[in-house]
Amino acid sequence: xxxxxxxxxxxxxxxxxxxDEGHLIYEDxxxxxxxxxxxxxxxxxxxxxxxxxxxxxxxxxxxxVVKAMRADDYVCSTYxxxxxxxxxxxxxxxxxxxxxxxxTGCSKGRGGSMHMFxxxxxxxxxxxxxxxxxxxxxxxxFQTRYRHDAxxxxxxxxxxxxxxxxxxxxxxxxxxxxxxxxxxxLPILFVVENNKWAIGMAHERASSQAEIYKKASVFGMPGxxxxxxxxxxxxxxxxxxxxxxxxGEGPTLLECLTYRYRGHSxxxxxxxxxxxxxxxxxxRDPIKRFEAYLLxxxxxxxxxxxxxxxxxxxxxxxxxxxxxxxxDPNPADLYKYIFAED
Amino acid sequence: MAQTFLFDALREAxxxxxxxxxxxxxxxxxxxxxxxxxxVTKDLYEKYGELRVLDTPIAENSFTGMGIGAAMTGLRxxxxxxxxxxxxxxxxxxxxxxxxxxxTSGGNFKIPVVIRGPGGVGSQLGAEHSQRLEAYFQAVPGxxxxxxSTPRNAKGLLKAAIRDDNPVLFFEHVLLxxxxxxxxxxxxxxxxxxxxxxxxxxxxxxxTYSRMRYHVMKAVESLEQKGYDPEVIDLISLKPIxxxxxxxxxxxxxxxIIVEECMRTGGIAAEIIAxxxxxxxxxxxxxxxxxxxxxxxxxxxxxxxxLTIVQPAQIEEAVEKIMQGRL
Numbered sequence: 001x002x003x004x005x006x007x008x009x010x011x012x013x014x015x016x017x018x019x020d021e022g023h024l025i026y027e028d029x030x031x032x033x034x035x036x037x038x039x040x041x042x043x044x045x046x047x048x049x050x051x052x053x054x055x056x057x058x059x060x061x062x063x064x065v066v067k068a069m070r071a072d073d074y075v076c077s078t079y080x081x082x083x084x085x086x087x088x089x090x091x092x093x094x095x096x097x098x099x100x101x102x103x104t105g106c107s108k109g110r111g112g113s114m115h116m117f118x119x120x121x122x123x124x125x126x127x128x129x130x131x132x133x134x135x136x137x138x139x140x141x142f143q144t145r146y147r148h149d150a151x152x153x154x155x156x157x158x159x160x161x162x163x164x165x166x167x168x169x170x171x172x173x174x175x176x177x178x179x180x181x182x183x184x185x186l187p188i189l190f191v192v193e194n195n196k197w198a199i200g201m202a203h204e205r206a207s208s209q210a211e212i213y214k215k216a217s218v219f220g221m222p223g224x225x226x227x228x229x230x231x232x233x234x235x236x237x238x239x240x241x242x243x244x245x246x247x248g249e250g251p252t253l254l255e256c257l258t259y260r261y262r263g264h265s266x267x268x269x270x271x272x273x274x275x276x277x278x279x280x281x282x283x284r285d286p287i288k289r290f291e292a293y294l295l296x297x298x299x300x301x302x303x304x305x306x307x308x309x310x311x312x313x314x315x316x317x318x319x320x321x322x323x324x325x326x327x328d329p330n331p332a333d334l335y336k337y338i339f340a341e342d
Numbered sequence: 343m344a345q346t347f348l349f350d351a352l353r354e355a356x357x358x359x360x361x362x363x364x365x366x367x368x369x370x371x372x373x374x375x376x377x378x379x380x381x382v383t384k385d386l387y388e389k390y391g392e393l394r395v396l397d398t399p400i401a402e403n404s405f406t407g408m409g410i411g412a413a414m415t416g417l418r419x420x421x422x423x424x425x426x427x428x429x430x431x432x433x434x435x436x437x438x439x440x441x442x443x444x445x446t447s448g449g450n451f452k453i454p455v456v457i458r459g460p461g462g463v464g465s466q467l468g469a470e471h472s473q474r475l476e477a478y479f480q481a482v483p484g485x486x487x488x489x490x491s492t493p494r495n496a497k498g499l500l501k502a503a504i505r506d507d508n509p510v511l512f513f514e515h516v517l518l519x520x521x522x523x524x525x526x527x528x529x530x531x532x533x534x535x536x537x538x539x540x541x542x543x544x545x546x547x548x549x550t551y552s553r554m555r556y557h558v559m560k561a562v563e564s565l566e567q568k569g570y571d572p573e574v575i576d577l578i579s580l581k582p583i584x585x586x587x588x589x590x591x592x593x594x595x596x597x598x599i600i601v602e603e604c605m606r607t608g609g610i611a612a613e614i615i616a617x618x619x620x621x622x623x624x625x626x627x628x629x630x631x632x633x634x635x636x637x638x639x640x641x642x643x644x645x646x647x648x649l650t651i652v653q654p655a656q657i658e659e660a661v662e663k664i665m666q667g668r669l
Binding site: 136177341 | 364365367391393394399401403404405406407408410411412413414415416417434435438439443444445446447448449450452453454483484486506507508
């Protein structure tokens with residue numbers, strides 16, 4: 001057995017979710033899981049092209065954070081972005097159609113797997129280079145503070161969540177943006193999804209201080225180590241951070257300890273990660289764990305949860321049909337969207 | 343009215359646009375309390391406050407990305423590169439996000455940012471502070487690139503750039519900030535995509551931009567005395583290039599010389615020559631002449647620095663040769 005960093009303990013009793021909230025979170029996690037399973041299948045069948053990075057195993061992080069935010073808050077993601085887009089409210093149809101490169105995709109088929117955007121849902125992207133999305137997210141957070149303080153718009157209280165991985169925390173943009181966010185008390189959450197591996201580079205081999213949450217303290221910012229396989233733990237930490245951000249008290253760093261069940265991308269042979277490590281994390285599956293919680297707390301019944309799973313199965317199948325039947329972009333529109341006037 | 347320095351013309355443009363539109367703001371190194379390293383934002387910090395004139399830490403890639411994120415969500419940031427060379431550190435944000443994101447997002451977001459600052463070969467500033475970057479950025483889809491050259495066009499173009507919904511790279515020249523001229527009293531805006539006719543003529547078309555405009559005009563003084571009548575066009579827009587104005591001129595002169603401060607290899611002139619061949623080949627009496635700076639890092643030594651960029655005497659000689667059919 002590999003020596004795992006101990007997951008922080010979390011008392012589920014600290015958490016209060018209503019039945020409706022519980023079902024919403026559960027549905028969001030199941031959607032993330034089933035959608036990605038379908039992507040893997042479609043890639044193997046040659047229906048979906050390009051680099052495709054799947055989110056299986058990490059669902060508690062996205063659902064825990066985004067479902068603790070408002071619909072008008074901002075979400076910024078990486079190349080592993082399908083599920084962040086879904087949680088932010090982009091329809092499964094629009095995300096699937098984007099994977100098929102169709103005109104009905106959320107980025108009109110111009111972006112692909114790593115570039116999911118939706119202005120309507122304040123989904124800022126889909127950034128495929130490491131760290132480059134963090135400054136963009138910082139800009140959205142700056143904009144909120146600017147509207148509030150420089151333009152006198154008291155309704156401007158949106159919060160931005162920037163998601164990125166452990167590998168990104170060795171990149172300059174991470175440190176530069178933590179500095180500026182703290183300096184200007186910007187309403188932003190830096191959500192590190194520490195899944196232990198940057199493709200084939202183990203986190204401890206890349207980072208001289210492997211405990212990422214500790215890096216917040218040098219910027220005078222709260223940093224929390226969170227069990228990223230427990231959606232309630234993520235949700236509680238996120239709620240604290242969102243409240244702090246919305247109150248104008250500044251940024252928070254959340255290090256969510258999690259794991260991706262699949263390789264870095266569907267093209268990754270995934271030969272380096274030990275079998276017992278994978279088992280350790282799969283045994284903590286966030287969806288099964290939340291199911292058990294909902295049943296134990298009498299917030300749900302097995303029939304309720306099955307109904308949700310069946311519904312999501314249909315949603316994903318519907319998205320696939322929609323994507324397959326959608327038109328390709330018009331070749332005459334090759335140059336469309338280069339400039340704002342187009 | 344009093345003559346206005348180029349740096350002050352830029353300051354007036356920013357001031358007027360900030361007064362007109364609350365979403366316009368300035369960010370960069372030393373733009374606030376210090377007033378900008380070339381005083382382009384002097385006194386604006388006091389007038390508009392620390393959020394609208396934001397002093398940033400020295401983190402070019404990140405604050406450029408921040409400006410892009412702010413632009414995506416509705417602000418109109420003017421990002422100052424203290425020296426445009428420093429923007430090499432922000433190349434990723436300028437290329438992937440300022441230039442390409444609108445397209446990659448299928449038109450979801452527009453990115454109304456201006457990225458401006460001093461560029462070009464200065465006076466013995468050494469290689470890193472005397473960059474010729476415009477060609478590096480020319481290939482990036484989605485960017486507009488503008489080079490101002492006079493107080494008048496600096497002001498009118500910067501106002502247009504701020505109002506434009508696209509990312510605009512706005513090159514000022516480090517040696518032109520203290521040029522001065524009378525500016526119109528009334529508000530004016532100049533188009534970002536139009537070349538400026540500097541001197542109409544009939545013999546030969548000289549295309550130039552930024553500081554080389556002055557080297558060209560110095561050569562033209564002597565050439566006039568020798569009886570030549572060259573047409574001088576300041577490109578202003580380096581992307582897109584105004585081929586309409588260029589075409590009209592070529593149909594008149596049938597001869598073209600391009601004088602640029604940019605390096606020869608992969609330069610602005612290289613691109614224009616290829617396009618002139620595509621569009622106006624039958625109008626040409628001979629090959630287009632390219633006068634560029636040398637393909638070397640800008641040397642510190644004054645003599646070597648002078649040899650690196652095109653000098654007026656060389657332009658004069660090139661015009662005489664082309665007119666005598668020797669080029």
